[in-house]
Amino acid sequence: MARKQVMAxxxxxAHETEPWATDSHNLEGWASNQAMLNRLVSQTEGERLTSVVHNPGEHGVGLLATVEVVMVGVTGNHWMGGEQTDYNVCVRFEVRRESSGPREVTAEAIDCPPGVPATRAPR
Incomplete structure (x- = not known):
């Protein structure tokens, strides 16, 4: 259940980042692809694993950038003060653009690298 919630x-x-990345009427619009990755990581409140910018500018076609993030999901039995467990879920965000049109951001669950534990102690 925690994984489903994290992916949602x-x-x-990802959906909310798209208009920010393509709004030319806004000073925040037309951000670089690196700025998009930074924003995605910030909004997940997660930990960046890797990021690659294939095209640093505002324009370009194809796969522009990717970032992998560890996000935290919460599950547990809250009835009668039950215990809560935090689960790590690794997610890859991809920034793409077709030959014409705005940048698109997608998210997909990936296997976490060996160094990332399945659960995390509450902070």
């Missing part, structure tokens, strides 16, 4: 949140973040 990741997809919402």
């Amino acid at each position: 949140r990741a997809e919402q973040i």
